[in-house]
Amino acid sequence: MRIENSFIPVRGVGETTERRLWEHGVTHWDEFDGSVVGSTLADRIETFIDEGRAHLERGDISVFAEALPASSRWRCYENVSDETCFLDIETTGLDASTNEVTTVSLHRSGETTTFVKGRDLTSDRLERELADAPLLVTFNGQRFDVPFLETCFDIDVDVPHVDLMYPCKKVGLDGGLKAIEKDVGIDRDKPDLSGRDAVRLWHEYEAGDEAALETLVEYNRADTRNMKPLMEIVADRLHETVFEAATAGD
Structure with missing residues (x-):
């Protein structure tokens, strides 16, 4: 539609x-x-x-x-599907006033880019990446990802935004992202990792474990990439x- x-x-x-x-x-x-x-x-x-x-x-x-x-x-998606930016973040906790963003992944035009705290994750970089996106898609980003980024990086994310959690509910898909992926048949390499694991992996990386960061990044990237096929499935169902x-x- x-x-x-x-x-x-x-x-x-x-x-x-x-x-x-x-x-x-x-x-x-x-x-x-x-x-x-x-x-x-x-x-x-x-x-x-x-x-x-x-x-x-x-x-x-x-x-x-x-x-x-x-x-x-969700009706906006088909018009700009090729340029839509899918976004997911990982953090050290749930409170933006006391915790930090560790990784941010963006998936757009078939490419996934991940920014890491202490390396290339900055306010300027996020603003540049989002500036020309016609549409932003997240999962629970309206309540979590976007406010977290705005608080931690002092930026305004004013890109038109679809929080995929709500269209999912309209077609009877409830629960977290990974549970919904399983319901609709979207696979991932590490299905047993969770947000709690993401916090643990970051702390292990800070303690010197580079492999932990690699796992964290791949987890974050999977969350972001998998939103595109999920968005398409949900948009098709809502269209019907x-x-x-x-x-x-x-």
Whole structure:
């Protein structure tokens, strides 16, 4: 499902009105002719479509991410899937005011990059890496990863953001990332490692064990890489339940 299938960013259009548009064959901006809704709302939708096309031509989806309900931001993904930045961090604990970020991995355009505390993990580097990302995808990043980075590095992460944990819940996938990966058939090399192990591995590295850092980095990278196939699985399922279910009779 693409942004061009969506009408709920328009003021006055909720899920019920959007579904009515779809059921009447208005499944894309190109098909809107104003006949299904009143004239005032039709004018708003037409303005939204005109402005929306201009935003998409510039590759800017921020206006849609801001206007869409958080539970519907997954709709932005297909438009920018190739450039989407998947992010995951490891830390020394759960409290950003007393703990530190040890590694940050970013997966984008088929490449995974990891930054390590004391080496190349800096505020400037993070800001540069995120500056041109059209969309950020995390798992529980809305409550954990992003606030942690903002606190520890004094940065503002204002990239349009999909926290994959919430779309997962909408399709009945509950639990942590690794449990959900197992449910949908995504494999990883070290499935028995956990966040607690990540803390232990960092302390072992600080004590001189370089192999512990290698294991930690690979664990962090796996978390980040595996979010892409999970995002695609979840987006496909939501497309079926939200969009195809409403247009099945077309």
